[in-house]
Amino acid sequence: xxxxxxxxxxxxxxxxxxxxxxxxxxxxxxxxxxxxxxxxxxxxxxxxxxxxxxxxxxxxxxxxxxxxxxxxxxxxxxxxxxxxxxxxxxxxxxxxxxxxxxxxxxxxxxxxxxxxxxxxxxxxxxxxxxxxxxxxxxxxxxxxxxxxxxxxxxxxxxxxxxxxxxxxxxxxxxxxxxxxxxxxxxxxxxxxxxxxxxxxxxxxxxxxxxxxxxxxxxxxxxxxxxxxxxxxxxxxxxxxxxxxxxxxxxxxxxxxxxxxxxxxxxxxxxxxxxxxxxxxxxxxxxxxxxxxxxxxxxxxxxxxxxxxxxxxxxxxxxxxxxxxxxxxxxxxxxxxxxxxxxxxxxxxxxxxxxxxxxxxxxxxxxxxxxxxxxxxxxxxxx
Ligand SMILES: NC(=O)c1ccc[n+]([C@@H]2O[C@H](COP(=O)([O-])OP(=O)(O)OC[C@H]3O[C@@H](n4cnc5c(N)ncnc54)[C@H](O)[C@@H]3O)[C@@H](O)[C@H]2O)c1
Numbered sequence: 001x002x003x004x005x006x007x008x009x010x011x012x013x014x015x016x017x018x019x020x021x022x023x024x025x026x027x028x029x030x031x032x033x034x035x036x037x038x039x040x041x042x043x044x045x046x047x048x049x050x051x052x053x054x055x056x057x058x059x060x061x062x063x064x065x066x067x068x069x070x071x072x073x074x075x076x077x078x079x080x081x082x083x084x085x086x087x088x089x090x091x092x093x094x095x096x097x098x099x100x101x102x103x104x105x106x107x108x109x110x111x112x113x114x115x116x117x118x119x120x121x122x123x124x125x126x127x128x129x130x131x132x133x134x135x136x137x138x139x140x141x142x143x144x145x146x147x148x149x150x151x152x153x154x155x156x157x158x159x160x161x162x163x164x165x166x167x168x169x170x171x172x173x174x175x176x177x178x179x180x181x182x183x184x185x186x187x188x189x190x191x192x193x194x195x196x197x198x199x200x201x202x203x204x205x206x207x208x209x210x211x212x213x214x215x216x217x218x219x220x221x222x223x224x225x226x227x228x229x230x231x232x233x234x235x236x237x238x239x240x241x242x243x244x245x246x247x248x249x250x251x252x253x254x255x256x257x258x259x260x261x262x263x264x265x266x267x268x269x270x271x272x273x274x275x276x277x278x279x280x281x282x283x284x285x286x287x288x289x290x291x292x293x294x295x296x297x298x299x300x301x302x303x304x305x306x307x308x309x310x311x312x313x314x315x316x317x318x319x320x321x322x323x324x325x326x327x328x329x330x331x332x333x334x335x336x337x338x339x340x341x342x343x344x345x346x347x348x349x350x351x352x353x354x355x356x357x358x359x360x361x362x363x364x365x366x367x368x369x370x371x372x373x374x375x376x377x378x379x380x381x382x
Pocket of ligand 1: 010011012013014015016035036037057072073074077095096097122123124166181
C-alpha cells in the first residue's frame with residue numbers, strides 16, 4: 001500500500017460529508033473519490049466538495065489505487081455495497097446500522113473475517129471523550145457494580161406529519177426505525193460503557209403519525225424544514241416514532257431505554273445514566289464536554305473535558321485543551337484515527353479498539369429481538 005491511504009466515500013447526503021471533513025483532519029489520508037447515485041450527481045457533488053474523482057459504484061470498485069471505502073448510503077444498500085467492497089479487496093467503514101437484517105449482517109461478518117481486511121462500523125458516539133472516560137472509570141472500579149441503566153435518545157426532526165425521509169420506508173430503512181436509527185447508538189454505548197451484555201428485552205413501540213405527507217420531489221435528510229406545504233402525498237407509516245424497551249443484563253441488573261424522533265425541542269439528545277455501587281454517571285450528547293459523577297458520601301462532581309483531567313487512556317481522544325469544546329464532528333475523526341492506524345498495517349487487528357462488523361451484527365441482533373418483543377408484547381431472549 002502507498003504511504004498515503006486513498007479513500008472513497010459512497011453517498012454524500014448528510015453523513016458522507018461528515019466523513020469527508022473528519023478524514024481531511026487525519027494525516028496521510030486522501031479522499032480521492034466519491035460515489036453517487038448517477039454520474040451527473042457524482043460530478044456535481046465532487047465539484048461542490050472538492051474531491052478530484054467522481055464515479056458510480058461499480059466504476060469506483062475497479063480503481064486499484066483506492067484502499068478504503070466509506071459507505072454512507074441509505075441502510076438497504078449497506079449489505080450489497082460492503083460485500084462488494086470486501087470482494088474487491090478494499091478495507092471498509094460502514095455506516096450504522098450495518099444491514100437491514102440479521103442474516104445480511106451475519107454474512108458480512110463472515111466475509112469480513114475471512115478477508116482479513118479492516119472492517120469498522122461508524123458507531124462514532126463512542127468517541128466522545130466522556131463516553132470513553134465512563135468506560136475507563138468503570139474498568140478501574142470507579143463505578144462499582146452496575147445497579148441499573150437508564151438511557152434515552154430523543155430527536156424532533158420527524159415531529160411534524162409533513163417531515164419525511166427514506167428512513168420512513170421499511171424497504172430502505174429496515175423493519176425498525178427509531179430503534180435501528182438512533183437506538184442502535186444508545187444500545188452500543190450501553191454495552192460498551194458497562195461491559196455488560198443485554199440478555200432480554202421487553203419493548204413497546206408507538207407510531208405517533210399513522211400516516212405522513214410525503215413530498216412528491218426528492219429531499220435530503222434534515223432538509224424537510226425548508227419545504228412548503230405544496231405537493232404532498234399521504235402515505236401509511238408502519239415503523240416506530242417512539243419506543244420504550246426494558247432491559248435485563250447478564251449481571252442481573254435492569255434498565256430501560258426510550259427513543260423518539262418526535263420530541264419537540266430535543267434535536268439530537270442521547271442521554272445515559274448508569275447507577276453503580278461506588279458512584280453514578282450521567283452523560284448527555286448535547287453537552288458532550290461534561291460528565292456528571294454522582295456521589296453519596298460527598299458532593300457530586302462535574303468533570304469538564306480536559307486532557308489533563310481525564311484518565312490517561314482517554315487523553316488520546318482529546319485534541320484540544322480544556323474549555324475548547326469538541327463535539328460531533330470530532331467523534332468521527334477520533335474513530336477514523338484508530339481505524340486508519342489498523343489500515344496502515346493492512347489487516348484487521350485481533351482485538352480492534354474500534355467498533356467492527358461484529359458490533360454492527362450485535363446491534364442488528366438486539367434490534368431484531370426488540371422488534372419481535374414489541375410484536376409479541378412479551379419478554380424476548382437475545
Ligand atoms: N453515525 C451517525 O451518527 C449517523 C448520522 C447520520 C446518518 N447515519 C447513517 O448514514 C447513512 C446515510 O444517512 P444520511 O442521513 O447521510 O442519508 P442521506 O439521505 O442524507 O444521504 C444518502 C446519500 O446516499 C446517496 N445514494 C443513494 N443511493 C446511492 C447509490 N446507489 N450509490 C451511491 N450513493 C447513493 C444519496 O444520493 C445521498 O447523497 C444511513 O445508514 C444512516 O443510518 C449515521
